[in-house]
Structures are given as C-alpha cells and as structure tokens.
Amino acid sequence: MDSENSACGNPNPNPTLGPSKLxxxxxxxxxxxxxxxxxxxxSRTCRGRRxxxxxxxxxxxxxxTGRGWSRAVLRRLHHRARRRAVAPxxxxxxxxxxxxxxxxxxxxxxxMDYCTLLEETADYIKCLSMQVELMQGIVxxxxxxxx
Amino acid sequence: xxxRGSSGVGSGNSGTYTPEIAESLRFEEEIQSLIDPSFxxxxxxxxxxxxxxxxxxxxxxxxxxxxxxxxxxxSAATDTLRLPFGCSxxxxxxxxxxxxxxxxxxxxxxxxxxLSPGLKAEPPDSxxxxxxxxxxxxxxxxxxxxxxxxxxxxxxxKKSKSAEENTSAAKPAAEENTSxxxxxxxxxxxxxxxxxxxxxxxxxxxxxKINARMKLLxxxxxxxxxxxxxxxxxxxxxxxxxxxxxxxxxxxxKLAAVNxxxxxxxxxxxxxxxxxxxxxxxxxGGGASDPAMWASDTxxxxxxxxxxxxxxxxWHLDVVHPQQSxxxxxxxxxxxxxxxxxxxxxxxxxxxxxxxPLNSNxxxxxx
Numbered sequence: 001m002d003s004e005n006s007a008c009g010n011p012n013p014n015p016t017l018g019p020s021k022l023x024x025x026x027x028x029x030x031x032x033x034x035x036x037x038x039x040x041x042x043s044r045t046c047r048g049r050r051x052x053x054x055x056x057x058x059x060x061x062x063x064x065t066g067r068g069w070s071r072a073v074l075r076r077l078h079h080r081a082r083r084r085a086v087a088p089x090x091x092x093x094x095x096x097x098x099x100x101x102x103x104x105x106x107x108x109x110x111x112m113d114y115c116t117l118l119e120e121t122a123d124y125i126k127c128l129s130m131q132v133e134l135m136q137g138i139v140x141x142x143x144x145x146x147x
Numbered sequence: 148x149x150x151r152g153s154s155g156v157g158s159g160n161s162g163t164y165t166p167e168i169a170e171s172l173r174f175e176e177e178i179q180s181l182i183d184p185s186f187x188x189x190x191x192x193x194x195x196x197x198x199x200x201x202x203x204x205x206x207x208x209x210x211x212x213x214x215x216x217x218x219x220x221x222s223a224a225t226d227t228l229r230l231p232f233g234c235s236x237x238x239x240x241x242x243x244x245x246x247x248x249x250x251x252x253x254x255x256x257x258x259x260x261x262l263s264p265g266l267k268a269e270p271p272d273s274x275x276x277x278x279x280x281x282x283x284x285x286x287x288x289x290x291x292x293x294x295x296x297x298x299x300x301x302x303x304x305k306k307s308k309s310a311e312e313n314t315s316a317a318k319p320a321a322e323e324n325t326s327x328x329x330x331x332x333x334x335x336x337x338x339x340x341x342x343x344x345x346x347x348x349x350x351x352x353x354x355x356k357i358n359a360r361m362k363l364l365x366x367x368x369x370x371x372x373x374x375x376x377x378x379x380x381x382x383x384x385x386x387x388x389x390x391x392x393x394x395x396x397x398x399x400x401k402l403a404a405v406n407x408x409x410x411x412x413x414x415x416x417x418x419x420x421x422x423x424x425x426x427x428x429x430x431x432g433g434g435a436s437d438p439a440m441w442a443s444d445t446x447x448x449x450x451x452x453x454x455x456x457x458x459x460x461x462w463h464l465d466v467v468h469p470q471q472s473x474x475x476x477x478x479x480x481x482x483x484x485x486x487x488x489x490x491x492x493x494x495x496x497x498x499x500x501x502x503x504p505l506n507s508n509x510x511x512x513x514x
Binding site for chain 1: 353356357364367368381384388389392394395396400401405
C-alpha cells in the first residue's frame with residue numbers, strides 16, 4: 001500500500017489552493033482497493049488501521065511535498081513501514097499550552113514556529129475535511145446500494 | 148537612500164507627468180535628509196504627505212490617473228500649509244487625493260484598523276485601480292522599492308509623527324502594492340505613539356502575520372468566526388482537528404467492511420478520448436507494473452485531468468454506455484460521488500500492483 005503510493009511523484013497542480021479532490025479520490029480509492037485485496041478478510045481492525053494509513057498517505061501525496069505536514073506524514077509512514085510499528089495516536093487534551101496541543105495534533109508541528117504552524121494547520125484542516133468528505137461519500141454510496 | 152525612483156520613472160512613465168514626478172522625487176530626497184520640526188505642524192496634509200512618500204513615483208502617477216475625486220493634478224490647490232518645499236501644493240494635493248483614494252477604496256482600513264484588514268481589503272481593490280501607466284516599470288519597481296520602503300519607513304517614522312488615520316490609510320495602500328506584487332517583505336509603518344525601532348517593527352509585522360493566519364483558520368473552522376479571543380479560537384481549532392482525525396479513524400473502520408468493487412470495462416476508450424497521453428499508458432492488459440511508467444502516468448494524469456474541467460459528467464455517461472454490469476455508484480445515481488466515479492474509473496486501470504488484467508476486474512460491492 002505504501003509502495004504503490006510512493007511510486008507517484010509530486011504532481012500537485014495547485015499547492016496554494018490545496019490538493020485537488022480528483023487526485024485525492026484517485027489515490028485513496030486505489031489504496032483502498034489494494035488494501036482489500038491484500039489483507040485477509042478476518043482481521044478487520046488490522047484492515048481498518050491500514051485503511052487509515054492509506055487515507056493519510058493519499059492525503060499527504062495529494063498535498064504534495066510543498067507542505068510541512070505532508071512531508072512529516074510521509075516520513076512517518078515510510079519509517080513505520082520499515083520498522084513495522086503502528087502509527088501512534090495523538091491525544092493532546094492534557095497539554096496546557098494550546099500551541100503545544102496543536103503541535104502534537106498537526107504532523108510535523110513540533111519543528112515549526114508558531115506562524116508556520118498556523119499556516120500548516122489551515123492546510124491540514126482543508127485536506128482532512130476533503131478526505132473525510134471523500135470517505136463519507138464512499139461509505140454512503142456503498143451503504144445505500146446494499147441491503 | 149538609493150535613487151530608485153528615477154529608474155522606476157524612467158522605465159515607462161508617460162512623458163506628460165515626468166516633471167511632476169521629478170519634483171516628487173526631489174521632495175522625497177529632501178525629506179530624507181531633512182529633520183524639520185515644522186513638518187509636524189503640517190498636521191493632516193503633512194501626514195498624507197508622508198503617506199505618499201511610501202509610494203514610488205509610479206504609484207503617485209497611478210493616483211493621478213485614477214478617476215477619483217476628479218481634481219486635475221496640476222491645479223493650484225489651496226496651499227494653506229507651510230511646507231518648506233517648492234511646488235509642494237501639487238504634491239500635497241496629490242497626497243490629499245491619495246488619502247481620499249485610500250479611504251474610498253477601503254473604508255475599513257482608514258479608520259486605523261490595523262494592517263490585516265487593510266491587507267485583506269486592498270488586494271481585491273488593487274485590481275480596480277486603472278492599469279498602471281508604467282507596466283514596464285513594475286518588475287523593476289518591487290526590487291528597488293523593497294529596500295527603499297523599509298528604510299523610508301523607519302526614517303520617516305522617526306522624523307515625523309503623522310496622524311494615525313493617515314498612516315494607517317497609507318499603510319494599506321502601500322501594502323496593497325506589496326501584496327499585489329507579492330513581495331516577501333511586509334512593510335510596516337510605525338503608528339503614532341508606537342515604538343519605531345526595527346525590533347518592534349519586525350515584531351509587529353510578525354504579529355500581523357499571525358493575526359492574518361488566525362483569521363484564515365477562523366474561516367475554515369465552522370462556528371469559529373463568532374468567537375472572540377485567541378485562546379478560545381485556538382481551543383476550537385484544536386477540537387476541530389481532533390474531531391476530523393477521529394472521523395477519519397471511524398470512517399476507515401467502516402470502510403474496512405466496504406469493499407469497493409468497481410467495473411472498469413469501459414475504461415479504455417474513455418481514457419483514450421479524454422486523456423491522450425494516458426491512453427498510451429493504459430496498455431490495459433493490466434500488465435506493466437513499471438514504476439517509471441507509473442510515475443509518468445500520474446504526472447500525465449495530473450496534466451490530463453487538469454485539462455478537463457467539465458468532463459467528469461461525460462465520463463459518467465460514457466461509463467454507463469459500454470458496460471452491462473453496472474458499477475455500484477452508477478446504480479445509485481448518487482450525485483455526490485460524481486467526481487468519485489470518474490477518478491475511480493480512471494485509476495483502477497493503472498493499478499500496477501494488480502497482476503490481474505483489467506478486463507477481468509468485474510467487481511461488485513459487498514457489504
């Protein structure tokens with residue numbers, strides 16, 4: 001799943017406007033079908049985790065390497081793929097300082113200054129919402145078809 | 148200070164305004180070298196006088212061309228101010244007209260409302276002023292104006308305390324050009340009663356940047372525009388990001404059950420019709436899992452997909468025709484995955500990881 005995405009270059013036509021929905025859907029659907037093909041039907045949680053990683057991967061690839069958060073996501077993914085570790089979940093509710101909490105939430109946020117952090121957060125939110133829209137659409141369309 | 152104005156002027160101004168521009172240049176240079184206490188006494192117009200300093204001569208000419216209050220530039224204005232320069236009346240006239248111009252175009256910013264609203268209001272307005280009489284001068288202008296404005300800002304700020312609304316009116320208009328030309332610097336003029344050293348200026352620029360980004364974020368996050376106070380807004384943003392991440396997790400669990408099976412039998416001819424270069428790669432025997440070709444595929448697909456703004460609908464129809472067994476989403480006639488369908492039809496054809504030939508990919512949704 002990661003290798004298939006990594007073969008793509010950085011074809012982001014509009015880095016300032018955000019990733020294109022088309023490319024996002026393109027990558028995600030491909031990754032999704034791949035996951036379904038490769039994982040055994042029994043391990044649903046495992047498959048769910050893989051799908052989540054695929055979602056982030058397709059998001060990051062669509063955003064291109066012009067964004068700090070997408071680079072961090074891809075870095076994390078590639079490293080995890082090598083070390084076979086599960087992507088950690090970030091829970092930052094305990095962080096008193098809000099900037100710190102935001103840094104934990106946004107991938108790659110730790111190494112940024114505040115100004116860049118805000119910018120990256122905006123882009124990250126845009127991409128996340130697009131991804132959520134896409135996934136919701138897939139779920140809806142598939143569920144409305146079946147029994 | 149560098150004589151940047153002359154080069155900017157010489158590059159493409161209309162000849163009729165050259166004498167006035169030369170005058171304004173002389174004014175600017177004199178002001179630079181002048182520590183004139185009487186300058187403060189020329190309150191409002193003096194403020195607008197300094198306001199015009201931030202602009203290169205081309206901008207002054209622009210203002211002259213602007214069909215604003217409609218006062219002829221060379222008219223002898225009532226010069227009630229004791230300015231130490233000759234021919235100052237026309238210059239002040241221009242300056243006054245400029246501040247009116249700024250006020251007209253961006254009423255929000257003229258009330259001393261800081262840089263960011265001016266910045267936001269001005270870029271859309273920067274299109275409305277008439278085309279510059281010196282388009283050729285423009286490329287050279289930014290690079291020169293960069294150093295000059297910064298030094299001017301500090302010099303002028305140190306020498307004169309101008310009225311606040313005039314400087315803030317000047318700032319947005321000056322910023323309009325910088326943001327319009329997309330300069331890396333944001334030039335900040337010191338406001339009345341505020342510190343003018345470089346550190347404070349830089350800090351203020353940084354703060355304005357941060358405020359601008361916060362405003363963007365507020366627009367992105369639903370329900371955030373009503374909240375006042377940075378801390379609460381940040382809380383809201385954090386909550387939103389967390390909720391989005393949770394949604395991704397939840398939906399991915401749901402998708403683990405959904406197997407998107409898509410029928411792409413009609414894919415080939417669609418692709419050859421829509422995306423020319425892709426047709427080559429769509430050697431859809433499914434075979435070549437060549438990463439190099441794959442990379443060029445995606446690059447070409449970007450170009451190809453980019454080239455077709457409208458045709459997702461066409462794809463939808465085309466896919467309907469050739470195949471008997473319909474895809475899930477066709478059956479539903481769901482409008483939403485409209486864009487889903489087209490990329491779906493396009494991409495599975497290129498799946499290099501699948502060793503199964505394309506045509507045998509008859510899939511149906513399982514739930």
